[in-house]
Every structure is written in C-alpha cells, then in structure tokens.
Amino acid sequence: MAKPKKTPRPKAVTPKGFRDYFGADVTERKIMLDGIAEVYHRYGFDPLETSAVETVEALGKFLPDVDRPNEGVFAWQEEDADWLALRYDLTAPLARVAAQFRNDLPSPYRRYAMGPVWRNEKPGPGRFRQFYQCDADTVGAPSVAADAEVCAMLSDALEAVGIERGDYIVRINNRKVLNGVMEVAGVLDPADPSKFEAERGIVLRAIDKLDRLGEGGVRALLGGGREDESGDFTKGAGLSDDQAGRVMAFMAARRDTGAQTCAVLSDLVRGSETGEAGVSELETIADLMDAQGYGADRAVIDPSVVRGLGYYTGPVFEAELTFEILDEKGRPRQFGSVAGGGRYDGLVRRFTGQAVPATGISIGVDRLLAALRMKGRLGGAEAGPVIVTVMDRDRLPAYQSMVSELRNAGIRAEMYLGNPKNFGNQLKYADKRNAPVAIIQGSDEAESGVVQIKDLILGAKIAESASLDEWKAQPAQREIARNDLVAEVRKILNGDA
Incomplete structure (x- = not known):
C-alpha cells in the first residue's frame, strides 16, 4: 500500500513586491x-x-x-x-x-x-x-x-x-x-x-x-x-x-x-x-x-x-x-x-x-x-524595555510588581517570560531587545531589601573601549535599595547615573 503523500509545508517567504515592518x-x-x-x-x-x-x-x-x-x-x-x-x-x-x-x-x-x-x-x-x-x-x-x-x-x-x-x-x-x-x-x-x-x-x-x-x-x-x-x-x-x-x-x-x-x-x-x-x-x-x-x-x-x-x-x-x-x-x-x-x-x-x-x-x-x-533625523536602534529578570520561579509576583511600578511611572518595562533556568539566556534576550537596564533580584537580595541594577548601555560602552582599571572604576552593575528602583532606573535612562 502506497504511503499517503505528505502535504508540503508552506514557505515562510514574503510575497514578491511586499515587505514586513518591524x-x-x-x-x-x-x-x-x-x-x-x-x-x-x-x-x-x-x-x-x-x-x-x-x-x-x-x-x-x-x-x-x-x-x-x-x-x-x-x-x-x-x-x-x-x-x-x-x-x-x-x-x-x-x-x-x-x-x-x-x-x-x-x-x-x-x-x-x-x-x-x-x-x-x-x-x-x-x-x-x-x-x-x-x-x-x-x-x-x-x-x-x-x-x-x-x-x-x-x-x-x-x-x-x-x-x-x-x-x-x-x-x-x-x-x-x-x-x-x-x-x-x-x-x-x-x-x-x-x-x-x-x-x-x-x-x-x-x-x-x-x-x-x-x-x-x-x-x-x-x-x-x-x-x-x-x-x-x-x-x-x-x-x-x-x-x-x-x-x-x-x-x-x-x-x-x-x-x-x-x-x-x-x-x-x-x-x-x-x-x-x-x-x-x-x-x-x-x-x-x-x-x-x-x-x-x-x-x-x-x-x-x-x-x-x-x-x-x-x-x-x-x-x-x-x-x-x-x-x-x-x-x-x-x-x-x-x-x-x-x-x-x-x-x-x-x-x-x-x-x-x-x-x-x-x-x-x-x-x-x-x-x-x-539625513540622520531618524534611525539607530530603538531603545527597548527595561528587563526584570527571573531568578526564582516562586517569586514571579514580586518580579511582576517591579514591572508594574516601572510602567506606572511611565517607563517601558517587561518581565522575562521565557525559560528562566539559564540566566545567561535572559541577558542575551535583553541584549537582543536593546534593553537599557536589567533588574536582578535573587532570594538573598530580596531578604536584604535590595536589587541589582545592570546598566546595559554603560556595560556596552565599557566593553568596547575601557581598560581593566576603568572597568573596575565604572561598574555597570550595582546594588540599590528596592525602594529606589524607579528613581535609579530613571537616572540611567536620563543619562544621570
């Protein structure tokens, strides 16, 4: 008995003469x-x-x-x-x-x-x-x-x-x-x-x-x-x-x-x-x-x-x-x-x-x-959202609370919704999204009432040209009080950090 022919998968191509806008x-x-x-x-x-x-x-x-x-x-x-x-x-x-x-x-x-x-x-x-x-x-x-x-x-x-x-x-x-x-x-x-x-x-x-x-x-x-x-x-x-x-x-x-x-x-x-x-x-x-x-x-x-x-x-x-x-x-x-x-x-x-x-x-x-x-009036990578990373699956409500605070303050933000098992993938995601800031809080930080704030804009600049001493003098990641989250993120976004 002949095997039934498989239906070919559709080609993922844009029709000729058309384009997608991202x-x-x-x-x-x-x-x-x-x-x-x-x-x-x-x-x-x-x-x-x-x-x-x-x-x-x-x-x-x-x-x-x-x-x-x-x-x-x-x-x-x-x-x-x-x-x-x-x-x-x-x-x-x-x-x-x-x-x-x-x-x-x-x-x-x-x-x-x-x-x-x-x-x-x-x-x-x-x-x-x-x-x-x-x-x-x-x-x-x-x-x-x-x-x-x-x-x-x-x-x-x-x-x-x-x-x-x-x-x-x-x-x-x-x-x-x-x-x-x-x-x-x-x-x-x-x-x-x-x-x-x-x-x-x-x-x-x-x-x-x-x-x-x-x-x-x-x-x-x-x-x-x-x-x-x-x-x-x-x-x-x-x-x-x-x-x-x-x-x-x-x-x-x-x-x-x-x-x-x-x-x-x-x-x-x-x-x-x-x-x-x-x-x-x-x-x-x-x-x-x-x-x-x-x-x-x-x-x-x-x-x-x-x-x-x-x-x-x-x-x-x-x-x-x-x-x-x-x-x-x-x-x-x-x-x-x-x-x-x-x-x-x-x-x-x-x-x-x-x-x-x-x-x-x-x-x-x-x-x-x-x-x-x-003419340079437009262009360049558009700034992405602040990324709140997920360190503990059972603390999703706490992470979502941070996101809501940032959004209510008029700051574009999102919680990482992929598989949080590999933290490196979360930072890769933030990089692909052109995120200016990543927020990190594990259980130890939560108990101490602090968060780690990672300035991804500064980090990229340091990685491009800074020496080891300059890297140490301008850490792109630092610890801040949890209550200061919105104020510190705003400083980074305004270039005042």
Missing part, C-alpha cells in the same frame, strides 16, 4: 506621520479613514501601467458580479466619500488621510506593491489659491519632520499648459479628447522619466521608441521631430523666476485656449506663494513636472529632495521626489455628474522615511 520602522513612521498631521491640522484639515477596498467602478482606472493586469490594480470579482479592488491611492476613495456624503460635509471639505495603498506593478529595488501614503486634499475650492496653500503646507510639513530648507524644492506645473503644448503640436484634439490618447499617455510617462533617462532617452520615447541597456524595447509615442521638439522645449522652459518661466510657456501655447488658461493659473500661484513668503528657495514653477496619474486637470506639483546620495553603483545623484499631487476637478463628477473642484498632495511615506534616516 519595531523601529513602525515607531519612526508614526513619529514622522504625527509631525505631518500636526501641520495639516494647523492648516485646518480634518482626518479621514476610508476602506482599503473599493469597487472598481468607484476607483476608476487611472494608473498609467496599462500593460499590467487590471491596469495596475489588484482586483477580483465577487459572486454577485461586482468587481472590487484594493485602493491604489487615497485620492480616488476621497472622491467617492465627497460624492456619497456631499450633503453632510462642509464645502470646501479639507481632509488628510494616512494609510497603505496597493498597486499591481512590476516590483524592483525599492519599489513595492504595498506602500504608505499621507495625503491632504481640499474638495470644493475652484480657486488656485487652494493649490498654492497645499504647496505651502507641503513645504511646512517637510521642514517639520526634519528636511531642512535648501534640501528640498516644491516644483509646480499645470497640466493645462502641457495639454496646450500637445494641442499646438497636434497630439490633442479638443473636439475629440479620446483621439491620440495612447500617444499622450506615452508622452506623459516619458516626461516623468526625464531625471532618470535624460533628454536623449525622453526624446527617443517621444519618437520611435527606446532600447535600454538590457535590450528591452519600449514603444515610443511616434511624434515627428517638430512635435517632439515642442514637447522638449516645454520641459526646458524653466527660468530664474516664475514670471520668466510663464513668459516662455505663454509663447509655447499661443493659440491654445486651454494652454493660455494654464499659464494664467501658474502666474496666480507664483504670486500667492511669494505673498506667503515661499520664495525660490522653497517653491518654483517647473514645466518638467507632469505627474503620471490620468485624473489631473490643472496645477500639478512635486516635492523633490535635492541633497546627494550614492546609487547602487556608488555614483552620486539627488535623492529625488518624495511627494506629488495636483488638481483633479473631474474626479468627483464621475459620481455626481456635476463638476466639483478638488486639489491635493500625497507624500510617499517610505521614501520620506528613508530620506530622514540618510
């Missing part, structure tokens, strides 16, 4: 998000949490990755034939909320949201299918003053979490200007917006890759296509040399001041009503930013900003970190974009049939966290 990652992210939320709150924005799952109909398909399944979203069909999907950003769910609760919400409605989003994209180094976003949006404000305010708020948020002025720039453009350029170049027909839609999508993605591919790579994508170093070929937009030249001139239109840039853009879109309206809006935003004190050291008009999502209808913006880092090949380069957004006046209209103006910004949480660590 203690320090979660703690540092919360600290950063709390700082950003404080700025958003100061500007008058209210928090909002929406479901991670939306109907595909409500989300719409605005991602540029048309070659991926479901155009880049994780979607599935329910038994009742409705298609559901994980949200790919926090803006599309906001449009649904604004439409669903339009009679209850104030107008304009200002909200911020923070949470994970999912995109069915090809994963790569530093590119994950699940990542955190931090958004702030204003729904119901037609004036570009709302766009200028969002850009100012983004600048304040970056500085609040530790990105110094001079290490970032908020770059502002307008999709109407780009549409005007493409209209003049013959790639957009105002009477039939669906015409040349595929070509325009390629143009948008090509411009968005300017910092990575350079002018030559972008021009190739605007024309017949581009073959990369691996031999992979990317189809181009098929523009003529004249058409591609006008798009390239648009990307190179930035000048020293917003007024000078707008003058160049005005020449490029002359004859396009949409383009001229976009230039006028950029001029207004530049004036408003100057009036608030956000000069060229914090925000600039930059035509190379286009944003990849298809729902933007007006001003678009990005926050770029300008300090240098080394890439995987050791070459210096700028850190790059950590936030982006823009105006999307057509998104809510999908639900209501009525135009509802809206604008907002989204911060890439993981990228901003990485930047803060590189």
Whole structure:
C-alpha cells in the first residue's frame, strides 16, 4: 500500500513586491506621520479613514501601467458580479466619500488621510506593491489659491519632520499648459479628447522619466521608441521631430523666476485656449506663494513636472529632495521626489455628474522615511524595555510588581517570560531587545531589601573601549535599595547615573 503523500509545508517567504515592518520602522513612521498631521491640522484639515477596498467602478482606472493586469490594480470579482479592488491611492476613495456624503460635509471639505495603498506593478529595488501614503486634499475650492496653500503646507510639513530648507524644492506645473503644448503640436484634439490618447499617455510617462533617462532617452520615447541597456524595447509615442521638439522645449522652459518661466510657456501655447488658461493659473500661484513668503528657495514653477496619474486637470506639483546620495553603483545623484499631487476637478463628477473642484498632495511615506534616516533625523536602534529578570520561579509576583511600578511611572518595562533556568539566556534576550537596564533580584537580595541594577548601555560602552582599571572604576552593575528602583532606573535612562 502506497504511503499517503505528505502535504508540503508552506514557505515562510514574503510575497514578491511586499515587505514586513518591524519595531523601529513602525515607531519612526508614526513619529514622522504625527509631525505631518500636526501641520495639516494647523492648516485646518480634518482626518479621514476610508476602506482599503473599493469597487472598481468607484476607483476608476487611472494608473498609467496599462500593460499590467487590471491596469495596475489588484482586483477580483465577487459572486454577485461586482468587481472590487484594493485602493491604489487615497485620492480616488476621497472622491467617492465627497460624492456619497456631499450633503453632510462642509464645502470646501479639507481632509488628510494616512494609510497603505496597493498597486499591481512590476516590483524592483525599492519599489513595492504595498506602500504608505499621507495625503491632504481640499474638495470644493475652484480657486488656485487652494493649490498654492497645499504647496505651502507641503513645504511646512517637510521642514517639520526634519528636511531642512535648501534640501528640498516644491516644483509646480499645470497640466493645462502641457495639454496646450500637445494641442499646438497636434497630439490633442479638443473636439475629440479620446483621439491620440495612447500617444499622450506615452508622452506623459516619458516626461516623468526625464531625471532618470535624460533628454536623449525622453526624446527617443517621444519618437520611435527606446532600447535600454538590457535590450528591452519600449514603444515610443511616434511624434515627428517638430512635435517632439515642442514637447522638449516645454520641459526646458524653466527660468530664474516664475514670471520668466510663464513668459516662455505663454509663447509655447499661443493659440491654445486651454494652454493660455494654464499659464494664467501658474502666474496666480507664483504670486500667492511669494505673498506667503515661499520664495525660490522653497517653491518654483517647473514645466518638467507632469505627474503620471490620468485624473489631473490643472496645477500639478512635486516635492523633490535635492541633497546627494550614492546609487547602487556608488555614483552620486539627488535623492529625488518624495511627494506629488495636483488638481483633479473631474474626479468627483464621475459620481455626481456635476463638476466639483478638488486639489491635493500625497507624500510617499517610505521614501520620506528613508530620506530622514540618510539625513540622520531618524534611525539607530530603538531603545527597548527595561528587563526584570527571573531568578526564582516562586517569586514571579514580586518580579511582576517591579514591572508594574516601572510602567506606572511611565517607563517601558517587561518581565522575562521565557525559560528562566539559564540566566545567561535572559541577558542575551535583553541584549537582543536593546534593553537599557536589567533588574536582578535573587532570594538573598530580596531578604536584604535590595536589587541589582545592570546598566546595559554603560556595560556596552565599557566593553568596547575601557581598560581593566576603568572597568573596575565604572561598574555597570550595582546594588540599590528596592525602594529606589524607579528613581535609579530613571537616572540611567536620563543619562544621570
């Protein structure tokens, strides 16, 4: 009789394109998000949490990755034939909320949201299918003053979490200007917006890759296509040399001041009503930013900003970190974009049939966290809890009493809950937990009303560099009165021991 086949054990691996977040990652992210939320709150924005799952109909398909399944979203069909999907950003769910609760919400409605989003994209180094976003949006404000305010708020948020002025720039453009350029170049027909839609999508993605591919790579994508170093070929937009030249001139239109840039853009879109309206809006935003004190050291008009999502209808913006880092090949380069957004006046209209103006910004949480660590604003091992060791199994209540005293005093603490037979393992556990202090009390200490307090921070420093005499002069472990436990632990944690 054949033996039944054993069911193979599942592989303990993280799915491709996903990652796990451990203690320090979660703690540092919360600290950063709390700082950003404080700025958003100061500007008058209210928090909002929406479901991670939306109907595909409500989300719409605005991602540029048309070659991926479901155009880049994780979607599935329910038994009742409705298609559901994980949200790919926090803006599309906001449009649904604004439409669903339009009679209850104030107008304009200002909200911020923070949470994970999912995109069915090809994963790569530093590119994950699940990542955190931090958004702030204003729904119901037609004036570009709302766009200028969002850009100012983004600048304040970056500085609040530790990105110094001079290490970032908020770059502002307008999709109407780009549409005007493409209209003049013959790639957009105002009477039939669906015409040349595929070509325009390629143009948008090509411009968005300017910092990575350079002018030559972008021009190739605007024309017949581009073959990369691996031999992979990317189809181009098929523009003529004249058409591609006008798009390239648009990307190179930035000048020293917003007024000078707008003058160049005005020449490029002359004859396009949409383009001229976009230039006028950029001029207004530049004036408003100057009036608030956000000069060229914090925000600039930059035509190379286009944003990849298809729902933007007006001003678009990005926050770029300008300090240098080394890439995987050791070459210096700028850190790059950590936030982006823009105006999307057509998104809510999908639900209501009525135009509802809206604008907002989204911060890439993981990228901003990485930047803060590189700048030394975050990082390093997080301090663990004080560890109360267990010397006698029958004295667990006494040890737990010590833990409670420390916790009630606001000190993070825990009792060792593993097998206490090997005391060395308890100290190894304390080391792995990055504990600053270990508390030791055997039966002899208990009878004398004392405890041994082991300063693990000092012990580590002494072990690194001290001589034998210094070791004896600065004992990392000492005896204290049991009643002084909280006070002595606090001294060590404050560096006063």
